[in-house]
Structures are given as C-alpha cells and as structure tokens.
Amino acid sequence: AQKITQTQPGMFVQEKEAVTLDCTYDTSDQSYGLFWYKQPSSGEMIFLIYQGSYDEQNATEGRYSLNFQKARKSANLVISASQLGDSAMYFCAMREQGFGNEKLTFGTGTRLTIIP
C-alpha cells in the first residue's frame, strides 16, 4: 500500500530564507508520480509541482523545486527566497501510475509560517 509521511507538523521561517519541507513515501510500484499542493487559509488546493518516478532531473517550477531522491524514497519541496504569501499548509501526495489508478494518497501536511 502506498503511504506518504510528512514529519514536520509546523515550521517557522524568516522571510527571504529558503525552506525545505520533508516528504518520504512508500510504494512497491516502479511507476508513480509525486505531487506537492499548497492550501492557504482560504482553503483551496493549489497544485505546485510534479515529479515522475522515471524523471532523471529534479522538477522545478519558479521558486519551487523538488529534491527527488529515489533510493531514499524522499521527495522534499524546496522553496527559495520565501515570501509572506508562502504561509500555508503544504501537502505531499503520490499516485501510482497505471490505467485506472486514481488514488492520490496525501500526507498529513506541514503548516508553514513565514515571519517578516
């Protein structure tokens, strides 16, 4: 069974510093996708970044990058130059690939607070 573990319930970071949010996963499948979502206090779920298990390079999207270490089964999110608007809950999620497999398994999230 697939499982996502986020060990940091909360983090406080000074504005403009870089942030690393931890995520480890467990799966027996060779083909899977890893996702990060942001949930601000308004409640919506915002897709940030995707990494496929066969992608050789780490994914990047603007200030977001995913530090993918396949052997260690970790998929940490790195936010560079943090901003006040980055304060939110962040969820790591995984989906095992394969037709019809639509279960996106989420971790319990990390609440990030950016301090001015």
Add this chain to the structure above:
Amino acid sequence: NAGVTQTPKFQVLKTGQSMTLQCAQDMNHEYMSWYRQDPGMGLRLIHYSVGAGITDQGEVPNGYNVSRSTTEDFPLRLLSAAPSQTSVYFCASRLIGPYGYTFGSGTRLTVV
C-alpha cells in the same frame, strides 16, 4: 476559465437527510475524483471516475454515491447524512497522463 466549480460552498444537514454536492469542470478532463478532508489528516479519496459512465470506489466510499453521465459533471450524493460525514469535500479533475489534479474550492459540510 471557470476550472472546477463546486456548489454549494457551505451546507448544514440534519442526521438522516440526503443531499447532492455538485461538481462541474470545463477543461474537458477525463478523470474526476471526490476527496474529503478532516482535521489533522490529508485528503482521502471517496470515489473517482476515469470517464463518462465509469466510476469506482476510493478509500472511504461508504455512505456516498456517484454517477458520471457527462464528461463535465460528477455529483456526489450523501444517502443518509451522519455526523461522521462532517468534513470539507473537494472535487478534482485532471487530464489523462502524468498530470496533477485541479481542485475545486471545496464544500464545507456540517451534519448535526
């Protein structure tokens, strides 16, 4: 683009009542799903659909029904509401392939 639209945004039900949460997307996405989010937990999959006429159960399907008569719409029906169904419900959709889901803004449901 409207994206994924959920209605209503808030709802209070009495135990035993039934209702339908509406979800519509205008992005021509094949895949659609319903998730619930409870405090201290990540989102959990209730039901999903890989195309019109095709639905399947997720992790927590009991007490819920779905149907997918069109590509655009994927309503979630609560058959007989229970306090344990108090939650925030998210509808999501995505394209076929290695893509992430686009989520609706959620429905906050309280069952008293």
